[in-house]
Amino acid sequence: MFEPKPFVRTFERALEKLLASHGELGGKIAQLERSTKTYADDHRKKMARLKQTFATVGSSFERLETQISEVGSNTIRIGEQLDTVAKEKDRAEAIKELVEFYAELNEGNTSRLDELLDGGSEGMIKVAHTLRRLNTIVVDNQYSAPTDTLAKRQIEIYSENFEKTMLENFEAAYRENDIHNMSIAARTLDAFNGGVSVVKAYINQHPFFLSSMISQSQDSIAEASYQSMEGISDISHLPPAPDRWLAQLYADTRDVMFKDWAVISKVFPRPIDVMQQLLKRVFEQTIQSYLETLLGRAERQSKLAFLRVLSSSHIETRKLVEDLQRFDAETVTPAVTILESARRSGNVPQGLLDMPSSAQTSSAQFSRSRAKQAMSRRGRDAEQSAIDDDDDLDDEAAARDRLGEAKSGVSSAVAIAALIGRSEGDNAGVGLLHGFLNRCCDDLFESYVAGSNYMRAEQAHLKEAFRQTLAPFARARAERHSSSRGNALLGIFTSVTGGASTATSAGGASNVGNASAASGQPAEFEGTVTTTTARMLLQVHAEAIARGVELENDGLVTECVASLTSILLSTLGDEYMFPALEDVLESLQDLRQEPDLRTFGVIRVANIAVRLVQMHFQRTIVPFVGASSYVYRDMVAEKNQLMSRVEMSLNLISNKLVGACTQWILGILGKQRKGDFRPADDDYTAFEMGTQPCRQCADYLHRIERACRQSMGVENQERVLTDVGNTLHRMLMEHLRKFVVSVAGGLVLVKDVSKYREAISSFGIPALNEKFSILQDISNIFVVQPAALKSLLDEGPLARLDRATVQGFVQMREDGRTSGLVRQFL
Numbered sequence: 102m103f104e105p106k107p108f109v110r111t112f113e114r115a116l117e118k119l120l121a122s123h124g125e126l127g128g129k130i131a132q133l134e135r136s137t138k139t140y141a142d143d144h145r146k147k148m149a150r151l152k153q154t155f156a157t158v159g160s161s162f163e164r165l166e167t168q169i170s171e172v173g174s175n176t177i178r179i180g181e182q183l184d185t186v187a188k189e190k191d192r193a194e195a196i197k198e199l200v201e202f203y204a205e206l207n208e209g210n211t212s213r214l215d216e217l218l219d220g221g222s223e224g225m226i227k228v229a230h231t232l233r234r235l236n237t238i239v240v241d242n243q244y245s246a247p248t249d250t251l252a253k254r255q256i257e258i259y260s261e262n263f264e265k266t267m268l269e270n271f272e273a274a275y276r277e278n279d280i281h282n283m284s285i286a287a288r289t290l291d292a293f294n295g296g297v298s299v300v301k302a303y304i305n306q307h308p309f310f311l312s313s314m315i316s317q318s319q320d321s322i323a324e325a326s327y328q329s330m331e332g333i334s335d336i337s338h339l340p341p342a343p344d345r346w347l348a349q350l351y352a353d354t355r356d357v358m359f360k361d362w363a364v365i366s367k368v369f370p371r372p373i374d375v376m377q378q379l380l381k382r383v384f385e386q387t388i389q390s391y392l393e394t395l396l397g398r399a400e401r402q403s404k405l406a407f408l409r410v411l412s413s414s415h416i417e418t419r420k421l422v423e424d425l426q427r428f429d430a431e432t433v434t435p436a437v438t439i440l441e442s443a444r445r446s447g448n449v450p451q452g453l454l455d456m457p458s459s460a461q462t463s464s465a466q467f468s469r470s471r472a473k474q475a476m477s478r479r480g481r482d483a484e485q486s487a488i489d490d491d492d493d494l495d496d497e498a499a500a501r502d503r504l505g506e507a508k509s510g511v512s513s514a515v516a517i518a519a520l521i522g523r524s525e526g527d528n529a530g531v532g533l534l535h536g537f538l539n540r541c542c543d544d545l546f547e548s549y550v551a552g553s554n555y556m557r558a559e560q561a562h563l564k565e566a567f568r569q570t571l572a573p574f575a576r577a578r579a580e581r582h583s584s585s586r587g588n589a590l591l592g593i594f595t596s597v598t599g600g601a602s603t604a605t606s607a608g609g610a611s612n613v614g615n616a617s618a619a620s621g622q623p624a625e626f627e628g629t630v631t632t633t634t635a636r637m638l639l640q641v642h643a644e645a646i647a648r649g650v651e652l653e654n655d656g657l658v659t660e661c662v663a664s665l666t667s668i669l670l671s672t673l674g675d676e677y678m679f680p681a682l683e684d685v686l687e688s689l690q691d692l693r694q695e696p697d698l699r700t701f702g703v704i705r706v707a708n709i710a711v712r713l714v715q716m717h718f719q720r721t722i723v724p725f726v727g728a729s730s731y732v733y734r735d736m737v738a739e740k741n742q743l744m745s746r747v748e749m750s751l752n753l754i755s756n757k758l759v760g761a762c763t764q765w766i767l768g769i770l771g772k773q774r775k776g777d778f779r780p781a782d783d784d785y786t787a788f789e790m791g792t793q794p795c796r797q798c799a800d801y802l803h804r805i806e807r808a809c810r811q812s813m814g815v816e817n818q819e820r821v822l823t824d825v826g827n828t829l830h831r832m833l834m835e836h837l838r839k840f841v842v843s844v845a846g847g848l849v850l851v852k853d854v855s856k857y858r859e860a861i862s863s864f865g866i867p868a869l870n871e872k873f874s875i876l877q878d879i880s881n882i883f884v885v886q887p888a889a890l891k892s893l894l895d896e897g898p899l900a901r902l903d904r905a906t907v908q909g910f911v912q913m914r915e916d917g918r919t920s921g922l923v924r925q926f927l
Contacts (some may be wrong), residue, residue, distance in 0.1 A: 199234055206235070206255040214259065222285045225267075232260045264293060268302055269553060275306060283368045284726045300375050303368075304382050304656040333410070334403040336566045336641050343413040344395060351421040354383055358425060366436055373437050373533055380534070384541040388418075392545060411555075412648040415546055422542045429532035437533060550652050559645055562667060566641045570634060574677065578684065629681045629703050631790070635729045637709040638677070639717045642669045646721055656854045662725040663732050666718075667739065673714065674743045682707065682750040689757045696761035698804055701812035701821075704751050704758075708814070711744050734772035759821055762805055763828040769797045770836050778846030778883075779915070795853035802829070802860035819866060826861050826869035833857060833876060834906075842917040847883030854880040875899070882910050 202213065214231070217224040235256045267286050274282035290299040304310075332338035361379065365372045392414055400407040401868055549555060641664060649661040685703050689696060718740050726732045777792045790796065805825060809818045821840060833854075858873040878898050884894055894907055 105793055138532065146244060162805075168349075195234075199231070199238065202231055202235060202554070206251075206259070210454065222289070225285070225289045226292050226405070228263065229267075229289045232256070232263060233293055236260055260293075264290065264298060267293070268298060271302060272306065275303065280364065280367050283364075287368045288370050296369065296371065296374075300353050300378050303375070304379055307357075307361075307379070309353065309383070310387065333399075334406045336405060336569060337637065340409045340413065340644065343417045345419055347391065347395065347414060350388065351417055352423060354388075355424055357383075359428060362428075362433060365436070365534075372440075375535065378435065380538070380541060384545065387662055389545055396549065404558060406566065407644075408559060408562055408648055411546070411549055412651050415651055418545060419541050422538045426532060426535050426538055429534040429538070433534065434532035453568060546652070555652050556649075556664065559661075560664065560668065563641065563645050563668050564672075565666070567638060567676070568812060570637045570641065571672070571677055574629075574631075574634060574681070577760045578680065581684070626657060629685060630678055630707045630710055632706055632709050632713070634677070635673075635713055638669065638673060639713060642666070643717065643721050646725070659726050659729045662722060663736060666722050666726075666736055670739050670743050674746065678707065678710065678747055679750070682747070682754060685755050686750070686757060689754070689761050690760055692764045695765055696758060698762075698808035700754065700758050701808040704755055704817070705812040705814075707747060707751055708817075711747055714744065755817070755821060759824045759828075762801075762825060763832070766798055766801060766829060767832055769794050769801065769831060771835065772797075773840070778840045778842040778850055780843075780845055780849055789852075791852040791856050792849060795856050798829075799860040802857075805865065806863050822864040823866055823869065826864055826866060826872070829857070829861070830869070830872050830876065837879070838909045838913055841913055841915055842883040846915075847880075849885050851877075851880045875902070879907075879910055882907075883914055887916065 180737050205884045214228055217231075239253050239256055269291070269292050271283055271286035272288060272374055274280075287296060287299050287303075290296055304359045331341065333341050358376075358380070362372070362376065365375045365379075369375045395414070396410055397405060398411040609745060646662055649665060650658055653661045682703075685700055689700070718736075722736065723733070726736050773792065773794045777794075802825070806822065813821065837850070840846075854873075854877050857869075858877055861869050875898050878893075879902075882890070882899075890911070894911075899907060
């Protein structure tokens with residue numbers, strides 16, 4: 102029996118413990134709440150006090166900052182005032198010293214100046230500055246009192262003697278290659294008069310202007326160099342190499358500039374100005390004088406000689422300018438930038454412009470360094486990355502350390518770039534002499550290309566060159582038209598010109614055909630279109646385009662190319678291809694003469710000429726007119742018009758030639774005699790060889806096939822041969838129903854049809870083979886026995902023919918009417 106009391110008591114004791122724990126927990130929670138509230142109140146009070154404190158500190162800092170700003174402004178103002186006072190003091194002292202010098206010179210006393218001169222380079226520079234200021238005073242006071250006349254004379258005399266002495270010192274040091282004394286004299290004269298006289302002396306005594314080559318007569322040099330350019334006036338020859346004397350002159354110029362920079366940078370305080378003066382003298386005196394003589398002689402010889410010499414000279418000059426600009430960007434400009442930066446900081450490092458040995462290389466070494474640039478780029482990049490890590494160090498000592506590190510493994514240009522914190526890519530940009538060198542180059546050719554001078558000369562030459570190229574064609578055409586009509590039509594193919602791949606002679610048409618067949622190319626004739634002439638026209642035009650792109654300004658290149666191309670297309674069409682094709686078409690008008698199958702070659706050559714024009718247009722013209730949409734549109738329209746007219750003429754010639762060939766075949770078939778298909782039993786020749794008209798037709802068909810193979814493309818071959826085969830099939834279907842055929846004549850007829858079929862099979866056209874196979878079956882009508890005729894007509898390929906057509910052939914059997922075969926089988 103279940104007893105619940107123990108469980109009830111256990112539950113009651115547990116409940117009492119829970120109630121006691123609940124009371125204790127509630128008391129603790131209440132205590133914690135009171136503590137938390139107390140702490141929160143204290144925290145709010147502390148945050149309020151801190152906020153007030155921070156506000157007070159901020160206000161104090163603002164007041165302090167305002168006071169510091171006021172003190173700084175006052176300090177700057179005081180510093181400016183002190184600087185002004187110091188400058189005024191220095192100015193006053195300088196004025197006092199100048200007044201003392203002026204007074205002493207007015208008394209004829211030059212002892213103080215002499216003492217300064219004996220004090221070395223610093224003393225000489227001070228004397229130079231003093232004399233420059235004294236001369237300025239004399240100029241500004243030229244209407245002063247007569248008592249100052251002695252001072253003026255003393256200043257002028259002393260200045261003149263001083264300048265003369267410094268120039269003599271410079272020239273003596275120059276002859277002895279004493280860079281140190283040259284530098285002292287140059288810097289002294291720079292302080293005296295800006296260095297004008299010393300720069301002039303340096304340039305006037307430069308060996309480049311005194312060398313034997315330059316001192317020779319320009320006329321004799323130009324004559325000797327021009328005679329070495331053989332074929333310069335011949336349009337069939339490629340343009341000769343640039344003038345050898347000009348190339349040598351430019352090589353010497355590169356060598357001089359690359360070497361002289363090492364001297365100029367050490368001697369002159371403003372080396373960039375000296376380089377400009379030296380380059381100006383070279384371009385304006387030496388180069389321009391020689392170019393004028395060379396171009397003058399070329400112009401007197403021919404327009405083409407002048408244009409070729411002008412273009413080649415411009416190319417060589419641009420190469421020289423680009424090399425000098427590269428040298429300027431990599432070496433000259435970085436060095437000058439360093440010098441100017443050091444001058445602004447008031448501390449010019451000793452030897453700052455001393456170039457490493459690589460900056461003193463000759464022109465050949467400079468050129469080789471450009472070729473090796475890509476190979477050594479990886480090593481230079483590694484060095485440059487080490488340099489770039491320190492480019493934030495702007496003080497002079499750090500810059501010197503970086504320069505020393507760079508000199509150990511990289512070129513001078515990169516070393517200098519390291520000093521000023523520039524990468525090699527920056528150095529390869531635009532230098533200080535870039536615009537000056539471009540102006541020098543432009544000035545050399547300004548009189549030849551300015552305005553429309555060049556374009557007029559180029560257009561006149563192009564027209565004359567085209568006339569010269571087409572002269573054989575025009576001469577042959579004129580002779581042909583001046584002769585009788587019969588000879589005129591044959592005269593198209595009488596004059597033969599040897600192409601690049603065709604060996605021909607003037608011995609006769611058969612020789613021409615043999616040579617053409619042997620070479621696999623159609624023969625070319627002066628009386629009509631030739632690839633040789635077309636190529637020459639395009640070659641002359643391409644050379645003119647190249648000159649135009651080289652000589653014209655960038656903004657006028659498109660118009661130049663468009664103008665020259667219009668002349669080309671007009672000449673090709675109106676003066677060459679259209680008249681030539683019209684003559685060919687006229688030669689096919691007289692159907693009484695056998696058409697000359699060499700006309701197929703004219704079609705092939707004209708197609709090649711059109712493709713050459715298209716290739717020339719894409720490769721030579723489009724790159725220069727494609728940027729201008731309206732010019733490109735006009736050029737494409739003009740070119741397409743030419744090609745469309747040529748294609749229309751060729752289609753007309755092709756159709757006319759096919760018609761003339763089939764008409765000639767019809768004339769041969771018209772010579773068929775009625776007795777040819779009723780031979781005697783002992784006429785073995787007819788049985789073995791067929792009839793004479795058949796042999797002539799087969800031979801002519803073979804000639805047509807060979808002419809097409811040699812002279813036309815695959816598609817045109819198939820079209821022409823298909824037209825000839827279809828026309829021949831129709832003519833034979835009519836021709837064979839005109840003659841009564843005996844039993845022996847049937848064998849002759851079968852032989853004839855076999856020859857026709859053999860000739861047509863050489864065309865290689867399946868549709869024609871099928872037609873002439875049926876024609877062969879038709880010929881069997883004349884040789885089968887009457888008993889086998891029904892099965893031949895009902896069971897073979899002839900069953901598909903119209904019964905009236907078959908009836909016409911059956912009626913031409915000799916026994917067809919007498920034996921009643923027509924009524925029996927049809």
